[in-house]
Each structure stands twice: as C-alpha cells, then as structure tokens.
Amino acid sequence: MKKKSMLALLTLLLIAGTVLAACGSVKKTASSGKSGEVAPAAEQVFRINFSSEPPTLDPGIAQDNAAITVLHAMYEGLTNVDSxxxxxxxxxxxxxxxxxGKTYTFHLRKDAKWSxxxxxxxxDFVFAWDRALKPDLASPYAYQLYYVKNAQAYNxxxxxxxxxxxVKAVDDYTLEVQLENATPYFLxxxxxxxxxxxxxxxxxxxxWAADPSTMIVNGPFKLTxxxxxxxxxxxPNENYWDKKxxxxxxIQISIVNSGATELASYRSGQLDFAGKPVGEIPADQIDAVKKELPSELSIKGVATTYYYLFNVTAKPFDNVKIRRALTMAIDRQKLVSQVTKGGELPAFGFVPPGIIGEKQEFRTEHxxxxxxxENxxxxxxxxxxxxxxxGLTAFPKVTLTYNTGENHKKIAQAITDMWKTNLGIDVTLENQEWGVFLENRRNLNYQIARAGWGAxxxxxxxxxxxxxSTSGNNDTGFKNAEYDSLVKQAYASNDAKTRMDAMNKAEQILIKDNNVIMPIYYYSNTALIKPYVKGVIIDYAGNIFFDRAYIEK
Structure with missing residues (x-):
C-alpha cells in the first residue's frame, strides 16, 4: 500500500476506533492446515496470550502494556473511553x-462497589491519587497527576x-478536582x-498487588x-455495578514470549486471540497468515511509536554527534517492508500520525x-x-538491549547489521526478561535500549x-530547561495554536537538536481473532479492551 493511502486509512481508523469482530464460524481441524477453530463452548471463556508478564498489578506504579491491559479489566476510573x-x-x-475549565465536580454512582x-x-480516589503522588511510592506516572493543583509540588x-x-471529597459521592490550568483532555x-x-x-x-486474595478491585473482573x-x-466481579x-x-491469559508458540496455539484452537498489542505474531509468518487466515487477520495503524533510547549520561552517547550518526545510518523503509512486514510506517519523529493538532493531525501540521x-x-x-x-580512535564496545521477543530480536539484528554495513561498527545485542529490562532502563543501566510508547x-x-526532567518515564538521563519550559507552556495554555507551537519546538529539541531518541517506525497492530469472538476493542492508541467481549454461540 502506498504511504499516502496508508496514512489516509490510518487517520480514519484512529478517529473511528477499531472493533475486532467477524461474522460466521466454520469448524476446521488442525490437520487441515487452516486455523484450528473449535465450536465455542457453552461457557463464555476468552483465551489470550501475553508475551510478557505484568511486573505489578498496582495501578499506582504500573507502566507497561501488559499490566495496564489487565488493570483495565480489574478497575474502573471516574470515566471510561469508548472505541x-x-x-x-x-x-x-x-x-x-x-x-x-479549572474545576471538575464528579458525581459518583451510589451502586459502585469494591469486590x-x-x-x-x-x-477512595483521594486516597489513590495521594498515594500515587507520595515520593516514596516512586510512581513512574506521578506526573500524569500534575494537572491537579499543587500535585507536582506535593510529589x-x-x-x-x-x-x-x-482533590477533595465533598461527600461520599462527590469529588471536586481543581486543576492548575484548563486542560481540554482532562476527562x-x-x-x-x-x-x-x-x-x-x-x-x-x-x-497486596502480587496476591489475588488481597486484590480488592472495583472493575468488571477480579483476579482469581x-x-x-x-x-x-x-x-467476573459479582459486585460490579454493571455486571449485567x-x-x-x-478470561484465561497465558504468558509465553514465543511468537511462534503463540501462533501455533491460535492455529490449534487453544487461543482466541493472537498478536499485538499484548502478544506477537512472528514477522516472517505474516505473509503466510495473510494467505491462510485473511478473514481473521487484522492489520490496523495505531498511535504508537517504536524507537530506541540513548543513555545520554553514558559514554559515548553523551555525545550528540554519535547519537545522530547512528540514527541517520539506518533504512527505515527497508526495515518495515522486509523485516516487520506489518504495515508499519517509517518514523522520523516521536508523535505518531493520528494524534490531533491545532486544526489537522499534529503530524500533518508538523x-x-x-x-x-537518513544520510x-x-x-x-x-x-x-x-x-x-x-578522544577515541575507534568505536568502543557498545550493547543494544531489548526485552525478550522474536520480533524485537529481528529488528535489533537488522539495525545492527545496517550500522555494521554503513558505519563499520559492531554493536553487541542483549535480551532481558521484561521486568529486569524495565528496571535497568529506569536505573540507566544500559547504553542503547528498545522502547515503545502509545498515546x-x-x-x-x-x-x-x-x-x-521530572518524568518518571524519562529513562534517558536527558534534562533540558528549555524543553521543560515549553512543555510547561503547553500545559498552561488553553489556546490550541500556542500549545501545538510549543510542543513542536519541544519535539525539535528532543530529536533535531539533541537526538535523545532514535525513532524507527509508527506501529500497526497485527492480530488474529476467532470469528466467534465479539466485542474485543482495539482503540486508536493500540490498547486492547476485552471486558465487554463475548463468545457468539
């Protein structure tokens, strides 16, 4: 598909959202070479695989896609978001x-209960927000609460x-929230x-967040x-207000970090869903899957960026010229067309297509x-x-770290081969288990590391x-007063042009001036879903929601 057509399709999908559903069900056998689809059981069981295990199920410190996906089934906030x-x-x-636009008064339903x-x-909201802001919790997402008046100073x-x-409980069922500035997306x-x-x-x-018996939740499901x-x-949580x-x-979630095993399990009928955003279909199998299971395969553009981080505090990546050299020396189009093969788009920025700007998409305007x-x-x-x-006469020993995953490995191998061919340098690869990988990134215990970020x-x-410089998700060591000031300016303004201009300048500082990250591609979601599964939603950012899913009998 041409890039222009892909972008048009991506825009449409991101505006409308994506509900993965298909009609009809044809029973097939595993030996037929087709999907091992089985007739839906009388009970409503949804089976999915995660390629990594949630490091925690504490909403206050969760930061990865696996944990956030499970938490969305177990908890409910003041609002939900539709497709x-x-x-x-x-x-x-x-x-x-x-x-x-600075004061929000939320009126809570009186039938909402904990499990x-x-x-x-x-x-309960006052307690949770206070807990996330307490410095000793070290919540990586504490900054997401900085929109609330005095939250940053408290944190x-x-x-x-x-x-x-x-944030104040006016009474048991009225929550008043005062913001630092009017924030259009606060809801x-x-x-x-x-x-x-x-x-x-x-x-x-x-x-408490590691033991199902001590997890008291308020969402549609509970962990057993x-x-x-x-x-x-x-x-199901029998005390959930909307249990009807x-x-x-x-919901059965297996944890296997092999895309080949996940695909085989889907084909044999052991899984109802396979692929992104929580699993993986091997890139070298996508062409075969397109031919074998075209009606079950979904490839959708999502507002998520795949990139590499540089530890700007570690040599030699404290030198911006070295960071930029590695960033310019790869062929992104070749990578997405020959390695990932999932409809991804080459990325030269951090903000992906589909994210709104002043009058059009941010990426269209900037x-x-x-x-x-690339040069x-x-x-x-x-x-x-x-x-x-x-003061170096040769490129030093450098390691690129990625979390365990077949596609992450293939991408890393392809990129290091490009660096070898184009720059004559050798970079060692190291894969790490998800929890260890995140911890090392947080502690700046790496040189180059894989990363991905969705809206x-x-x-x-x-x-x-x-x-x-205050973000708990800044795993690069980058600190820039002008960058912080521009982000603060965008926070404080309610004028779309002022906000977007400030954020455009901030992205220039991040990439054009300092090359803190190496953008690689804008994601697409490549997933397989059985025709009898209905109501699974993949939103514009690539998040998956299966709490309202069901098996069509």
Whole structure:
C-alpha cells in the first residue's frame, strides 16, 4: 500500500476506533492446515496470550502494556473511553465543569462497589491519587497527576500538606478536582490507570498487588489466579455495578514470549486471540497468515511509536554527534517492508500520525521529516567528528538491549547489521526478561535500549511530557530547561495554536537538536481473532479492551 493511502486509512481508523469482530464460524481441524477453530463452548471463556508478564498489578506504579491491559479489566476510573476515544461515565455518572475549565465536580454512582462489597467513594480516589503522588511510592506516572493543583509540588516534596492538593471529597459521592490550568483532555486522563481508585486496605500490605486474595478491585473482573511466569485467570466481579453487561465467565491469559508458540496455539484452537498489542505474531509468518487466515487477520495503524533510547549520561552517547550518526545510518523503509512486514510506517519523529493538532493531525501540521533524515555519508562524518571529540580512535564496545521477543530480536539484528554495513561498527545485542529490562532502563543501566510508547490520551502531550526532567518515564538521563519550559507552556495554555507551537519546538529539541531518541517506525497492530469472538476493542492508541467481549454461540 502506498504511504499516502496508508496514512489516509490510518487517520480514519484512529478517529473511528477499531472493533475486532467477524461474522460466521466454520469448524476446521488442525490437520487441515487452516486455523484450528473449535465450536465455542457453552461457557463464555476468552483465551489470550501475553508475551510478557505484568511486573505489578498496582495501578499506582504500573507502566507497561501488559499490566495496564489487565488493570483495565480489574478497575474502573471516574470515566471510561469508548472505541472512538470519547469519555463516557465510569464510576462517575455525571460531572460539572466550571466556566474557566479549572474545576471538575464528579458525581459518583451510589451502586459502585469494591469486590468485597464496600462502597466505592470519593475518598477512595483521594486516597489513590495521594498515594500515587507520595515520593516514596516512586510512581513512574506521578506526573500524569500534575494537572491537579499543587500535585507536582506535593510529589516533589515542596509542600507536605496533602490538603493543599486540588482533590477533595465533598461527600461520599462527590469529588471536586481543581486543576492548575484548563486542560481540554482532562476527562480522558481520568480513565487512565494512575487515576484509578485504590482500596484503603493496601496501606497495611506492601505485597497486596502480587496476591489475588488481597486484590480488592472495583472493575468488571477480579483476579482469581496468578501463576508467576505462566498464567493469569480473571472471573467476573459479582459486585460490579454493571455486571449485567459482562458476558464472559472467565478470561484465561497465558504468558509465553514465543511468537511462534503463540501462533501455533491460535492455529490449534487453544487461543482466541493472537498478536499485538499484548502478544506477537512472528514477522516472517505474516505473509503466510495473510494467505491462510485473511478473514481473521487484522492489520490496523495505531498511535504508537517504536524507537530506541540513548543513555545520554553514558559514554559515548553523551555525545550528540554519535547519537545522530547512528540514527541517520539506518533504512527505515527497508526495515518495515522486509523485516516487520506489518504495515508499519517509517518514523522520523516521536508523535505518531493520528494524534490531533491545532486544526489537522499534529503530524500533518508538523512534518517529521523536518526533524530527521537518513544520510549515510553525513552519518559517517558525524561519527568521526564525535569520536574525535571523545578522544577515541575507534568505536568502543557498545550493547543494544531489548526485552525478550522474536520480533524485537529481528529488528535489533537488522539495525545492527545496517550500522555494521554503513558505519563499520559492531554493536553487541542483549535480551532481558521484561521486568529486569524495565528496571535497568529506569536505573540507566544500559547504553542503547528498545522502547515503545502509545498515546494515553489523544494529544501530543501524551508523548512529549515523558522526556521532561521530572518524568518518571524519562529513562534517558536527558534534562533540558528549555524543553521543560515549553512543555510547561503547553500545559498552561488553553489556546490550541500556542500549545501545538510549543510542543513542536519541544519535539525539535528532543530529536533535531539533541537526538535523545532514535525513532524507527509508527506501529500497526497485527492480530488474529476467532470469528466467534465479539466485542474485543482495539482503540486508536493500540490498547486492547476485552471486558465487554463475548463468545457468539
């Protein structure tokens, strides 16, 4: 597909959202060479594989896709988001917004309950937000609460009185939130995991989020079993206020980091869903799957970016010329057409297509090719200059780290081969288990590392604020006062042009001026789903929601 056509399709999909559903069901046998589809059982069981295990199921510290996917089934925030990205009622039935856009008053439903039968109250939200902001929790997403008045000062220890933070329980079922500035997308934020309520029982048990018996939740499902490294099992929460609309009786999640095994399990009928965003279909199998299972395969563009991080505090990547040389010396189009093969688009910026701008998409108004280009000759020159500045006569020993996954490995191999061919340098590859990988990234215990980021809400800020000096998700060591100032300016303004201009300048500092990250491609979601599975939603950012799914009999 031509790039122009792909972008047009991507835009349409991101606006409308994607509901993965298919009609009809034909029973096939595994020996036929086709999908091992089996007739749906009488019970409503949905089976899916995760390629990595959630490091935690604590909404206050979760930051990875696996954990966030499970948490969306187990918890519910003040609002939910429908497939088009629109905010709809969650625990809050209604809300009022002040004329200046700075005060939100949420009116909570009185039938919302925790899985142990306790009522969900406004105080549960106050407790959860306060907990996420406390410095000792070290929540990587604490900055997502900085929109709330005095939240940043409280998180940074500049004020210690929690009552000064702009969140207050007026009564059990009324929550008042005061913001630092009018924020057009604040309602969207209240459906994000860091904004979820947390039951007060957790304050007496540091290990509550690792044991199903101590996880008191308020969402559609609850966790009944977690066999570490192997599986998770969810069943309906009988105390969920909207339990009448929950049709699945069980969600079975296997944990296998082999895409080949996942695809084989789908073909044999052991899985109902395979592929992204939580699993993986091997890139070298996509062409075969397109021919074998065309009606079950979905390839959709999503607002997510695949990139590499540079540890700018570690030599030789404290030198911007060396970072830029490696970034310019790869062929992104060759990578997506010959290696990933899933409809991805070459990325030259951080904010992906599909994210709104002032009047059109941000990426349409601010071309990513203005930030970065591919040029092997210039890359060679920059590398030589950078090494000379560092007092080096040859490129030092360097390691590229990625989390375990067949496609991550293939991408890393292809990129290091390009570096070898185009720059004459050798880079060692190292794969790490997901939890270890995240921890090493957080602690800057790496040189180059794989990363991916999807939109938490539809605004460029969802991407750009992660590289501020105070962000818990900034795993690069990059600190830039002008960058922080531009992000703060965009936070503070309610004028679309002012905001987008500020964020455009911030992205220029991130990539064009400092080359902190190496953009590689804009994601697509490549997934297989059985025709009898209905109601699984992949949103514009590539997040998967299966809490309202069901098996068509």
């Amino acid at each position: 088009s990205g629109k905010s709809i009622p969650g625990v809050a039935e209604t809300w009022d917004i002040s004329q200046d 142990n039968g306790d009522p969900v109250t406004a105080n 940074e220890g500049k004020i210690t009185d929690a009552s000064q933070v702009g 969207n934020l209240t459906s994000f995991v860091t904004y979820f309520p947390v039951h007060k029982s957790v304050k007496d048990n540091e290990k 079993n977690w066999t570490k490294g192997a599986s998770l099992e969810l069943v 609309d929950i049709k699945l009786t069980k 071309k990513d090719t203005d930030l970065l280009s 092997v000759d210039q890359a060679k020159q920059l590398l030589a200059e950078g090494l000379k500045e560092e 938490d809400y539809n605004d460029p800020m969802s991407f750009l604020d992660i590289f501020t």
